[in-house]
Amino acid sequence: MRTLIFVNLFLLLGAVSYAQKVNKEDSTMLRKIYDTALLEGKSYQWLDYLSNNIGGRLSGSLEAEKAVQYTKEQLDKLGLDKVWLQPVMVPKWTRGIPEYAYIETAPGITSLANVCALGGSVATPEGGLKAQVIEVKGIEDLATLGKEKIQGKIVFYNRPMDPTQIATFSAYGGCVDQRYAGAMEAAKFGAVGVVVRSMNLRKDDFPHTGSMTYGDTPEKNRIPACAISTNGADYLSSALRIQPDLKFFFKQTCKVYPDVQSYNVIGEITGTEFPNKYMIVGGHLDSWDLGDGSHDDGAGCVQSMEVLQIFKKMGYKPRHSIRVVLFMNEENGLRGGTKYAEEAKLKQEDHVFALESDAGGFTPRGFSFDTDDANFTQIKSWEPLFKPYLIHYFEKGGSGADIGPLKNDKIVLAGLRPDSQRYFDYHHAENDTFDAVNKRELELGAATMTSLVYLMDKYGTKTEMSTLKK
């Protein structure tokens, strides 16, 4: 045991001197990065434009194409080594005319309900759909109720997000199957439509859209699906307790078109030492159409652009090639992320690190990493450098949807983790607008990302370094 103790002590002392060595020059560099973001950042003005001059950027829409042009122009202005568009075919689904819904407790006695079509849903019949409602707390309830009780009815999925989860993304994960697969599953029991409680922890009047799937359900069996606001869901639920045979009406005219051409937007600062090794930062340029996609994921896009802007402003020349990638079509297809990874593989581009910001422009708390122990240990050794900026969260976990397709046994994947308490107040809803984003919180996120990219670039990933030694 004594030997072990000494070994541990030497390791400890080694780590301390390493940390101290790291600290001097790196802490100065991080301070400069944060200062540049807070004093000379461009992320907030870019987000203003994306939100207020362009707006919601649904894949295949005119707004999405405007956003491609705008962000490319802005990257061009930064004086990067390369800026280009990567073509990718994306799905085109349109919402149609504004949705309309009501609860009818007796003929002519109705109250309006705030709903929106789920992304990918079919339309209702032209005159709308009216039927009795059966409330469930999840897909698993369908089998218990059976075809007899569901046939001909609208299934109302009303399991709320669990407020006791501190990480609101966990609460989201515990409910989102209702939205994603609820219609497909309810159709198997003869349901004629689906209304889903919005994925929102707050009680308010905004319906929240989001992607859904019909799987391999034949077209004729596909039933329309909408989301209802949390207040609306509570109202419907209480009305059903009093009058179980009430009827719900909704009308939506959404439509799927053939795929259309779109683009990932990419900018690069070519590395001085390892030009053929790539580190990427990114977010997704598409958004849902109800709001302006300011948090989801305008924020992640402008923060990723800011990483390169800060490097340019500081005159920092990275050893690796650093790319910003603004992915198209994360929300309803992931075509951009898939395309980027396919092409990287085809061209045998060696991607060593990828960081995504897609959890809102709130105060950054840290990162989650999808990597092995050796890399994670190296990253954890950088924690003290982030302490002055109140960045404390360095955990293993998921990274980001768009960079997921790059995953292999060499690349380090990471996701920025901002404070998540308010995220689902805005997520996929009409109120995801520029005024909900705080300038400082957005900029601190960009600085935190830049700092991690700087450290990754300077020290390299452990995987990369072990390959170089061989």
Place this chain on the structure above:
Amino acid sequence: MRTLIFVNLFLLLGAVSYAQKVNKEDSTMLRKIYDTALLEGKSYQWLDYLSNNIGGRLSGSLEAEKAVQYTKEQLDKLGLDKVWLQPVMVPKWTRGIPEYAYIETAPGITSLANVCALGGSVATPEGGLKAQVIEVKGIEDLATLGKEKIQGKIVFYNRPMDPTQIATFSAYGGCVDQRYAGAMEAAKFGAVGVVVRSMNLRKDDFPHTGSMTYGDTPEKNRIPACAISTNGADYLSSALRIQPDLKFFFKQTCKVYPDVQSYNVIGEITGTEFPNKYMIVGGHLDSWDLGDGSHDDGAGCVQSMEVLQIFKKMGYKPRHSIRVVLFMNEENGLRGGTKYAEEAKLKQEDHVFALESDAGGFTPRGFSFDTDDANFTQIKSWEPLFKPYLIHYFEKGGSGADIGPLKNDKIVLAGLRPDSQRYFDYHHAENDTFDAVNKRELELGAATMTSLVYLMDKYGTKTEMSTLKK
């Protein structure tokens, strides 16, 4: 050195086993506390009432007295062992009719300016005050300029808060002397009035009030002082660059009245083991009058009330007497805090711990402590218990203004530290309203406070325990 190493190791192992022992029962208890706050919390509905049914609660106002009555009633309903009002005389300053100000670049050519009187300021002459403006970046500039350049003018203090400070309270601390002492100092150089850039990191149109002092300036030499919004300050500054002899007009009718009777509101759960040892949690019930005092400090009040509500709901019987104290008159006098401490001393009440929440109802990050090393070490040993709730900030530093007068060499003082990025967007301004507070963020703060009070109560402070052993 070897001996030292072994001693340290044993200490380390001891700490580990202590932490593990703590962990089992305490982690369960903390989970229950957070669940109770998030599922059965009352803080949000209390804050709704304080904000929307009562509003701004300036000391000596009708609203302040309504708030005293309302919070006492609510505490009465909790079934505490004692609830009472502690009388305290408070200053009464009124804003008068809405302020009015403009910038005049030529006779008849004016633009409106958004200003508000600073708390405690005298009125302008009845017809308002119009004079040339001299811009400075701080009090220290006055001596450099000298009486010659200042005499007969309005001094415009325009040093902005430093955006590179991560802790926004530090940026506030770097500017607030302009607001607090600016008029007193400018009067010495013959200035006729003062306009101060609002203490706000954001560029917007809200003027932010706050306390100021004339010190021992004779009444006839007191000059009126107002705050101008950050956008207004930038506009005035740029206009002055083009036309240094422009004139600034402002009119305010504020007035000081004789002191009036008010109250601290106090509730207590009497301790089972140490009924004569007190642990207090509190915030201040008064606020400025422009907004509804929702973040400052309605949030701190309802979070403090929630601590006792949670204990009652859980059936937890504390060993020490736990008091909630809603202090009157923090903003312009600190009379409530001073009174509470005076009376505690008079009655020889042994206060062992005091925790204040007065930094907004934002996501909690941790606490700062005003205490000695022994107590701080014990508190740091509890850090792992808070990790699941993303509470990571345990540092020495200030605590809270209201509990400051209790300071002695035995009491442990602490302040809740929420995320500070948005605080000064609302501080002392018209937009400090209920809608700026997020329910979950508020409740998480209350749960975090309750958790610390629970641990303090269970283990006692180090100072207290060392006294008991003797």
